[in-house]
């Protein structure tokens with residue numbers, strides 16, 4: 001298993017995927033620097049930045065870019081019959097799928113950390129003198145990361161199914177755009193998987209919960225859709241004619 | 243000279259789902275407002291005296307995003323059709339100029355996007371009528387919000403088509419597209435010179451058609467730059 | 479002579495490496511030109527430049543006596559090509575694939591069925607190319623190249639992936655083209671044996687340089703130029719022949735005669751008989767074309 005992951009990493013290492021991860025902090029810097037929300041009466045100027053930055057980052061950027069990463073991770077296999085070559089090696093398809101998924105999780109975690117750095121930089125450049133609220137920030141970073149679990153499972157599935165970059169991206173867009181509206185709704189918002197990154201990164205959420213959203217919602221919506229998409233993708237890959 | 247190429251490009255996009263996207267885009271934009279108005283019609287009606295205008299503004303929060311993302315998807319699709327088996331070499335070895343090869347791709351995508359705008363107009367108008375937004379229908383505004391974003395987005399089309407045709411790895415244009423949609427979403431915060439702001443139709447002068455004119459001008463410019471660069475490159 | 483293809487000092491560099499250097503290719507009308515060379519010799523790169531897909535770093539390409547640089551479209555109206563792996567649109571059927579090119583080439587609609595029959599794909603014309611075998615895709619590529627009955631056909635390793643009967647059909651088809659349509663054909667390959675059976679001229683490249691270019695007969699002549707004679711006393715016979723002004727080498731078992739024609743062979747033998755040598759054996763040493771080809775390319779490598 002570890003060997004499959006390290007082989008996956010080896011293939012990616014030389015591609016420009018690492019540059020792709022750098023887009024996250026750059027986008028973070030852009031949103032952080034360009035937005036001025038004015039005084040929203042937050043206790044701490046950091047909170048102001050976090051509310052603004054996390055909104056655009058989590059609603060649009062994070063779901064879209066994680067889909068792109070999922071396609072990148074299947075790119076070599078889609079070129080010139082790479083699937084044939086990979087699956088003719090003594091590995092099970094299950095391991096290949098799982099390795100790709102785990103690697104994606106790691107990449108997105110790194111991306112979240114880079115985004116964290118950009119939050120800090122924005123604050124420094126903005127001259128915020130209050131202490132960095134690490135206890136809250138790390139929750140949004142980890143929470144946002146966890147919320148992408150189901151999304152990348154689905155994206156990995158469609159990226160395996162389609163050769164082109166455009167098709168998985170189109171599907172991603174179709175699910176991601178409505179988020180902007182759906183999160184406004186108290187009735188539907190909590191149940192929409194693509195809304196979860198925002199909800200889990202929104203520091204204005206319910207304060208008494210550990211991740212700004214109730215545990216049962218995390219388990220049910222994130223966990224439930226994760227299982228659905230992961231198992232769906234896993235079974236699809238098992239059956240896919242190469 | 244160019245028409246056979248365009249016909250041929252239309253033939254190539256068969257069964258790729260691009261016509262479906264052409265429909266989904268405008269339908270999605272209106273469907274989101276169907277949900278929005280379906281859930282909280284009374285609240286939304288209170289927001290502004292001119293209900294039609296408020297409805298159009300609501301529509302226009304999504305139109306620029308849909309257009310920018312639509313452009314990203316269509317341009318990437320278009321070049322992946324040629325990339326997949328490196329059909330560029332076969333296409334360019336035909337007796338056609340590389341300039342017209344590029345122009346044809348640009349034209350085909352423009353046609354699809356324009357058709358989307360027509361559909362957007364019909365859907366917005368149709369759903370607007372059922373909502374009971376008032377007697378005097380602002381036809382001019384309706385036209386503006388349906389068609390001007392298309393013209394204002396032409397520079398984005400020029401840029402994305404350029405990057406998509408020259409990139410071996412479609413992750414590059416798609417990532418650029420993701421950045422672009424973040425820009426489009428943050429339009430109110432952007433300076434007027436940024437092309438991603440234009441489809442939102444807002445500017446300091448307060449005239450939407452300025453965005454469209456700028457769009458056509460810079461769209462042509464970026465198209466020419468892309469074409470010259472495409473012509474200059476060796477085909478692998 | 480009128481050349482259909484003529485390159486002058488054709489050179490293409492990728493960074494520092496020269497993939498093609500000072501190549502002078504000349505193909506007269508109506509010939510089947512075999513373009514030979516090992517992997518990485520620069521065949522495909524040359525072909526790309528012939529088609530105007532790549533710009534030469536220096537030198538020029540002339541097709542039909544016109545310069546590629548300024549007449550690309552005019553020239554390409556009369557050229558059909560298949561470069562490396564066949565290109566196709568997997569989501570379209572065989573017929574639709576050809577239709578996509580036909581529209582641009584302004585060929586009549588009936589041509590599609592004609593070429594499909596020619597490459598024996600007529601039965602699967604409405605099947606998506608996605609589901610084609612490698613050889614079927616290759617055939618489709620050849621069909622596309624013939625769509626507009628070009629005057630020049632450029633095929634880069636066209637037998638790649640074809641089955642034995644496909645290779646034979648292909649060879650017969652190519653051989654018939656100059657006779658029936660006055661076409662000129664350029665066909666690249668690694669295998670001399672493949673070219674040997676249809677080419678009328680050959681060009682051999684290695685490391686981007688043309689090291690041989692002539693008719694196939696000349697190449698065969700090189701292969702047949704050596705006659706071996708075994709007599710009762712090889713060394714004495716050899717000295718006697720040298721003294722008589724004939725070109726010969728002394729081998730271990732026999733004398734090697736370098737002669738151009740049959741009369742010379744007869745004269746040499748006559749002479750040896752007159753000198754009183756007993757002639758045991760006269761035989762022709764035929765080095766295969768494959769051997770010559772290998773030797774040629776080896777010399778280059780040794781540099």
Ligand SMILES: Nc1ncnc2c1ncn2[C@@H]1O[C@H](COP(=O)(O)OP(=O)(O)OP(=O)(O)O)[C@@H](O)[C@H]1O
Nearest residue numbers: 478492497515516517518519520521522523524668
């Ligand atoms: N796009 C490119 N960039 C860099 N180097 C290249 C490129 N195309 C070809 N080369 C180099 O040029 C040389 C010639 O390649 P070419 O494809 O012409 O060989 P070939 O004779 O067709 O070989 P084969 O028989 O394997 O098809 C090789 O050394 C190759 O590495």
Ligand SMILES: [Mg+2]
Nearest residue numbers: 521522562634
């Ligand atoms: Mg080659």
